[in-house]
Amino acid sequence: MHLNKYLTLILLYFVINLHSIPILQSSDTVQTTSIYNPEQNEGLEGGDMVPQPFQKSLTDRGVAIKPASSNRWAGGVVPYEFAANITANNSAFIVAQMRAMENLTQVNNTQCISFRPRNASDLYFITIFNGSGCYSPVGSWGSYIGTRPVSLMHGTYSTCMVSGIVQHELTHVLGFYHEQSRPDRDSYVSIQWANIDPSQAFNFVKYNDSQVDVEMTSYDYGSVMHYEWNAFALNSSGPTIIPTQNTSAYIGQRIRLSPVDILAIQRYYGCVPTPNITTTTISTTITTTLMSSTTTTSIISSMGNSSTVMSTTTTAATSVIIDTFWKL
Ligand SMILES: *[C@@H]1O[C@H](CO)[C@@H](O)[C@H](O)[C@H]1NC(C)=O
Numbered sequence: 240m241h242l243n244k245y246l247t248l249i250l251l252y253f254v255i256n257l258h259s260i261p262i263l264q265s266s267d268t269v270q271t272t273s274i275y276n277p278e279q280n281e282g283l284e285g286g287d288m289v290p291q292p293f294q295k296s297l298t299d300r301g302v303a304i305k306p307a308s309s310n311r312w313a314g315g316v317v318p319y320e321f322a323a324n325i326t327a328n329n330s331a332f333i334v335a336q337m338r339a340m341e342n343l344t345q346v347n348n349t350q351c352i353s354f355r356p357r358n359a360s361d362l363y364f365i366t367i368f369n370g371s372g373c374y375s376p377v378g379s380w381g382s383y384i385g386t387r388p389v390s391l392m393h394g395t396y397s398t399c400m401v402s403g404i405v406q407h408e409l410t411h412v413l414g415f416y417h418e419q420s421r422p423d424r425d426s427y428v429s430i431q432w433a434n435i436d437p438s439q440a441f442n443f444v445k446y447n448d449s450q451v452d453v454e455m456t457s458y459d460y461g462s463v464m465h466y467e468w469n470a471f472a473l474n475s476s477g478p479t480i481i482p483t484q485n486t487s488a489y490i491g492q493r494i495r496l497s498p499v500d501i502l503a504i505q506r507y508y509g510c511v512p513t514p515n516i517t518t519t520t521i522s523t524t525i526t527t528t529l530m531s532s533t534t535t536t537s538i539i540s541s542m543g544n545s546s547t548v549m550s551t552t553t554t555a556a557t558s559v560i561i562d563t564f565w566k567l
Pocket residue numbers: 328329332400
């Protein structure tokens with residue numbers, strides 16, 4: 240009975256969302272396969288975000304959610320519990336992604352954010368369960384009393400057990416929306432409304448500066464929080480999101496936090512200062528990120544070089560951030 244219901248649900252998703260997406264595996268090899276995108280859960284805001292229970296409507300919601308004071312996890316610590324239907328094998332995979340995120344966001348060998356099993360005195364914690372799709376709350380939900388549901392399912396036709404999907408969902412938990420919801424997104428991507436299922440158009444919402452904080456980072460095609468090129472497409476052979484600054488840029492990677500994701504988390508949690516627009520602070524922060532993890536370093540060095548960064552910084556104040564980090 241339950242099984243039938245699930246099979247129908249799975250098949251329905253399969254039909255509706257069937258398209259070819261690159262599945263980025265934890266081994267970091269890219270494999271293209273036909274599978275529904277488990278992050279595209281119809282009816283949930285942004286495909287994979289659970290509305291706060293006290294929010295008035297799905298449209299009443301806020302890159303980093305504001306205000307940070309009531310959406311950040313205290314001390315950057317996220318207590319978690321696993322529901323019984325997450326297998327030991329999958330919980331080990333999820334915990335490994337938590338460790339990877341902690342390592343990537345370290346500043347000077349000190350943890351910036353961390354995940355730990357909830358203890359008996361924790362009032363606020365996430366519950367990771369095997370639901371239908373991959374979705375999560377955005378931010379800590381403050382002092383809300385009740386379940387903070389994080390669905391990381393693992394099924395026959397679909398799975399959230401992909402390094403970058405788990406990191407994506409946990410980054411929502413830390414307080415971040417999708418990259419293409421940034422206030423400045425129209426300067427970086429062209430949303431192809433004609434190819435978007437009208438009932439899913441809300442997934443392409445753009446927030447304003449009073450709702451979200453870009454943490455003085457540039458728009459990042461490489462963000463683990465960016466949708467892929469044909470997310471929620473009517474015709475999935477055609478795009479819904481075209482990167483306009485670099486039409487061949489790859490969007491929607493699901494391997495790990497990008498260097499800019501890392502910086503945004505470090506700034507939101509106050510682990511590095513959010514700079515005012517000055518060349519000195521920016522280059523200091525870049526140095527900090529470069530030093531914080533060898534993985535980050537390799538990504539950065541394969542995408543740009545610091546002399547480019549330095550020369551860009553001297554041009555115009557506002558484009559500094561954008562150009563600087565984009566070249567990273
Ligand atoms: C356990 O997880 C690993 C990595 O996710 C996977 O390759 C393996 O097939 C899983 N084993 C079982 C029994 O599910």
